[in-house]
Amino acid sequence: MTWFFDMTQAALFTIFIQNLVFNGGYGSSEAIRMSAKPKRFLPFSIMIAFFSTVTAVVCRALDSIKEISEQGEAVHSAIFGAVLILIYIATALILKLTLAPNKKFLSTLGIAAVNTLVFAAPLINRRAGYGYAESVGTGIGSGIAFILALMLINAGLRRLEANKNIPPLFKGTPAMFLYVAMLSLAFAGFAGSPLFA
């Protein structure tokens, strides 16, 4: 039961307090670009959750080996990156052999796997000293945090699109950046970060 609570706590922390997209900027390009395509929210977020969970757990297992855990940041980054690549290639090959997905599907899978949000998960877990339960929680939380970010950005984009009062210079991408900044500020508030000295 402790395992379950540790996992849930880590997941909730990743989603609301340490929202990786808004508070860390991880995967923010993918989140902003994907937010304009509502039909892709769920599949893409599932892929993100899958890759971050599996990578985080495998990296946690490797980090329990004494020879690896004693290494510095550079070696850890290389090992975790290699794990992510192997998981991605293995997943792509399994899907290719069993479900025969089209080229576009595999390209999307590549974007979901090779991005800063997924690669950051094991690195953050290691720095935070998370165990297996928290690693799983962070992985699942990353996917949910990503879909939450997509929904919030999408809702803002709809309003920005309809708003005729935006100055011409700020229409489009500049307004979108400022809107995401407001969301990031809100999540910084959840994390209790001080804004002014």
Added chain:
Amino acid sequence: MPDAKKTLTPSKVFLFGTIIKNPILVQVIGLCPAVAASSSLTVALLLSFVTTILLIVCEVLASALLKPLPSWFRVAVYMITGLLFICPLMYILDEAGFSVVSDAGVYLPLMAANSVVALRCEKFAVKRSVFLSFYDAVATGIGVSSVLMLSGTIRELLGFGTVAGKAVFESAPVPALTMPFGGFVVLGFLAAFLKKFISTFLSGYSYDMPFRIKRTRRRRPGRTSEQPVLIEPTSSGEPLPLGESTVLSSPAIEPDAASDPSLSGGAVRFQIHEAPKESGKESFADVFYNSMSEDLFAREEAFDDIAAEVKTEKHGGGQFTVGTETSPSANSDIVKPARDEAERVVIPVDLDLLEEEEINRALKKDSEGGKDG
């Protein structure tokens, strides 16, 4: 139709990579280091150096050697290349006692998975020569670096009250700018500044930087538009320019067998048909992917999310003129209803060719404007 790819010169590639299609401010890629890590000039310098080197190595590699490999596998190769460069660099800098590695935190190794590298390689390098890919990598690197360093300087100055570690203000005016929130704010203002710069000094390339919700309609096989569309072919029978030739070669459009004898001036009546659905059993992955509709690498960028609109306007007496215009984020494959006297049809086109055609058109407009001036 002229081969648009032949007209892509290094100077155009350079201008587009650095300013017109700035990767961060216009294409919205590679944001992670820009919003989170570049809160100081020294970190921004390190990340800029790493990004530029990675872009050059990966784009040249992709253009020279990786073309035969499938796209999904190339993505892994880019990340491996990034790790092979970044991890030894981290080790060397760490051993040498440079604090910038710890200042950059997890963001330095994350550069190996930076979307800007994979996207430029997939969108540009694998389709072009090594020479042009090198130029694109340098231009994109400069584009990314300039934004990272500008953002880093502004955020360090206002967030910490220093520039490159040297005190400028006695206390930090706005410490919140060092958070990702500050990164997004600075990027928003830089994007607006870039927009103003382009509209003032490079007016031929001015655009709206659209960011719109994609609304698509499911296609139904065999469905036709309610009204026919009239397209005037060239007298020589040669393919029409971009938009029109795409129309004529599109499988979605077939000449109407019952041509209208009332038409004059060589106009031909076309009936718009929805493209028939491919036969054969769809795999689970195809069904799953159908909700995602487009190739992200090829079509994802908002700037490139353009479809040619062939607009036919009725003037009377059965005469029709065909004009081509481009519209950002237009929904492809959708037959729009008649709007007043005009009928608009949105047709899917080769976006890469369209992009280059636009560049040529803009350059032409720019040079004509220069002559006038």
